[in-house]
Amino acid sequence: MTRKHLLAAAVAAAIAGQAGAAETVRIGELHPITGPASYYGLPESQAIRLAAEQINAAGGLDIGGETRMIEIVSGDTQASPTGGVAALRKLMADGVQIIIGPLSSGVAPALTPIIASADVVQIVDGSIAEGLTDGRRMFRNQATVGDYNLALERLAKARGYDSVAIMTDRFHAGFMESQDDLTAVFSEQGNAVVAEEYYKLGDTDFSGQLTTIAGADPDALIVRGYPSEGALITRQVRDLGYEGQIVWEMVSPPSTVMKNIDAATMEGVLNAIPPTTEDYLNLGNPRAIAMAEAYEATYGSVPGELAALSFDALHIVAAAIEKAGSIEPADIAGAMATLTAAEVPALINTYGAQEDGRLFDETGQVSLPGAVSVWQGEGWVPLTDLAAD
Amino acid sequence: MHGLTRPLLVSLVVLAAALAAVPLLNEYVLYVAMLAALFAILAVSFDVLLGFTGYLSLAHGALFGVGAYCCAYLTARAEVSFWLALPASALLTAVIGALVAVLAFRTRDLYFAVLTLGIGLVGHQLFLVASGITGGIGGFVGIPSMPEIALFGSPSQQKLVVALIGVWITYLAATAFVRSPLGVACQAVREDHVLAQALGIRIAVARLSAFVFGAFFAGAAGALFATFSNFVAPESFAVLAAGFQVVVLVVVGGMGTLWGPILGAVLLTALPESLRVASTYSLLAYGALLLAFIIFAPRGIAGFLIDGARRLRSARAGREPSA
Structure with a gap:
């Protein structure tokens, strides 16, 4: 093969790569993949990738009759506000307009002013700090600290x-x-x-x-x-x-x-x-069990406690994109605001529906009531009777 | 004070080159460059104290925080214009710096470092517990952005332009300071404290001036950080965060050069960003880098460059035919 052939092959590959890239929907995820909070953040990141792989394996997203695959782009917040802002800026500079995360309550408020003024839609799957959502561009499928x-x-x-x-x-x-x-x-x-x-x-x-x-x-x-x-x-x-x-x-x-x-x-x-991945597994939730088995097969470890939330977040975003029939952040946000749990059949967590059946309330917050577990043997077991010792 | 023309011209050329690159950068690189510029302001101001006066203060991160919270409070709560809040924050930080200096300069050497470490820790705790003013652990949310400057492109480009001009002003001010009689007195204090005193140099005034100078520009950097981020939290101003980081920037960049710390700030802000996967070991890497430079290259990056330039000149001189 001559140098000319090699050059032609490289150009063809580059063009094919560009064409392939145009077919994907880029979704950014912001979690502490490294650093002291990585034992929460890495499983969240991996759960999102797992959900994306499963959706892609099932044929991808149907967006107004056009099929597109999901591409996950990771950003490492390092659980610090400055690191989180840098990671978000990097995702945005790479053209990502759909963001899942962050985890840390110290990071999330630092991202809010940037997201509020950008053409981006966000779903928080980790932070429990109050006041991170607006129901217009910013949503959360995690509980609040309240x-x-x-x-x-x-x-x-x-x-x-x-x-x-x-x-x-x-x-x-x-x-x-x-x-x-x-x-x-x-x-x-x-x-x-x-x-x-x-x-x-x-x-x-x-x-x-x-x-x-x-x-x-x-x-x-x-x-x-x-x-x-x-x-x-x-x-x-x-x-x-x-x-x-x-x-x-x-x-x-x-x-x-x-x-x-x-x-x-x-x-x-x-x-x-609120119930964690392990609680849903202990309760025999079939979707949690399926996710955990796929997670272990893919990553060789058990899913983290918050992995179910991240897994859900990707499915909520996917459902909103398909409902909107668009990848424009405003359209996705509009669809997300009216989404019902029934429209996202893959959800693991049991979210409390709003009065009109929607998943999110007017402020973009789900209802995820807390529960009590008790340590028995080597893990947590749901406690059904709060008054019983 | 003499010989300012050359630093002025050289720094103007560097500033012009940096400004010319601004429109070429994407949002992410603009943000990282802006952070590097703010740390450069912090590092240059700290070099006046560490490199030229010989005092290792670990309270500089807390002073950076004072400037940030002051600007946040003035612009968000008191609704003062940012352009007024910026000098006011720097001035207030300078006043607090003067109070810290009066207390800290009762000691020297290791005791000075330990005392300022304590002040840095107290400052960080105050940011945490004074939640009515600082927002506590949740941080100060809703800090207004800098007013738009239409000439400078997008908001992110405007921030970087202002930060770069800030570095330039800090560098020139620091150059003027270290070449002034006060700056020369500071260097005398650094070289031999007792001899300087014996020669009748007013060492108290000299070192107080260096500390206040550093505090003023740390406050200005903090004010810029607050308005650029729209959010500040105490963890950014912890001793092990900004307090320790600024020491590393100056040591790695090159103490006592003023331009070396700018290189240190650029390198040590860009490097962790380009090696984000290694962030688990970032503090370890910082410590190792500090150790390596102290042992093998105590004059920092600037020392390497100066030596390299000198060797190059010698080699050229050796090749020139004799008359």
Whole structure:
């Protein structure tokens, strides 16, 4: 083959590549693929890719009679506002107008002003911080921190705790912003808040805060944050002789929990959050089981706790594109605002429908009520009777 | 103060070249370049203190934050024009810098570094707990954008143009400062604190001026960061974030050169972006880079370039036929 032939082949390949690229719908996903929050972010990213591969394998998207494949473009937020903005700018510079993410509540508010002023549609599948949606261009299929707290409040009321202590990750934007509201509800319900202590991601010694809490001997200790620290706090407070109920409020993959605590010490710990992937698997949700099997076959690991949300987010975007018959962000957003759960048959999560049957409310937020799980053996099991010990 | 013509002309040429490249950049590169320019302002202002006066302050990141929150508050809550808020934020940061300096300069060397580390930590905690002003951990949301400057293209291009002009002003101001009697006094303090005092140099005034100079431009960089991002959060101003980063920029770029830190800022902002997959190890990489430069190239990138230019000149001189 002469140099001329090689050049011709390269040009032909480039032209074919361009033609192929024109047939795809580019969807950007923004998650912390690297860094300390990657144990949440990477499974979310992979779940989106899995959903896209499955849709493509089933024939792709039908957009007004034209078939197009989905192409996922990843952006790594590194769980930092500056990193998140840079990743979003990179996606936008690459021509991406449909964004799924981010995960971190510290990143999401940094992206909001950019997305609000750009020709982009976004669906948040991770952050629980309040006020990220507008129902016009910005939607969320994850619960808000208020939804998280509802389960906790119902649990405290059902069990009639006379006193509670709260340990919160000071750097968790969503939890910190909702702390005052949570304590106000507890006080109204008669659950006296006897101690409020704080820590930060990465801490390993909590003896100062826990000595104060153990001294107050509350009926329940509520731990809000991330599972690595949650497990250490649980272990250390038990070592200090605390025998009350420990309640977590955090997405906590058992694999992460078990790194810092033994199963026996975890036994009976409660977790009050909206159902996670593992909960749906434990409940025998067939779509969750199918997703988990495909995920394990593809990536060789179990899907993360938030993977079901990301998987759903891609299916919601796909359904909105097909409903709109367009890939214009305004058209997709318009279709998304009127989407019903029935129009997205692949959904894993059980979203509460709006009064008129729509998936999202006027502000672009789904209803995803919290639930309580209990640690039994080596994982979380849904708790059906909140009042039962 | 003399010999400013050459730095002025050279920096003007570099600025013109940078401005000419602005229309060629996409949104993402514009953002990364804008970040690099803001860090360059921070690094040049810090070089006056570290490179020319010999004091390692770890409070510079917190001062950067003071400027950012001040501008955020003035523009978003008090509805002050950005063009007024920018100098006001820089001035307020300079005043706070003066207070910090009065306290910190009671110590020297390692104690100075540790004391400013404490001030940096306190500053970061204040950004977290003063949520009524700063927005706390959730950050300060809704900071207005800089008013549009029609001549400079898109909003992202305008931001980069303003940031580049900011670097240029900071560089010229720093050059003028280090060549002034105060700057020469700072260098005397750096070389031999006791001898400078014995020679009657007013070291207290000199080092206070260097600190306030650095604080003023750190505040200006913070104000630009706030208005360009429309959002600021405490984690950007932590000691291990901006506080440590600015030290690395100056050491890697080349202490005591003023232009070296600009190279450091550009390199160390662009490199992590081009190697985003390695972000898990970014702090490790920063630490390793700092160690490598301190041990093997204490004069930073600037030192390499200066040595290279010198060798090139020597080689050329050697090739020229003798008269």
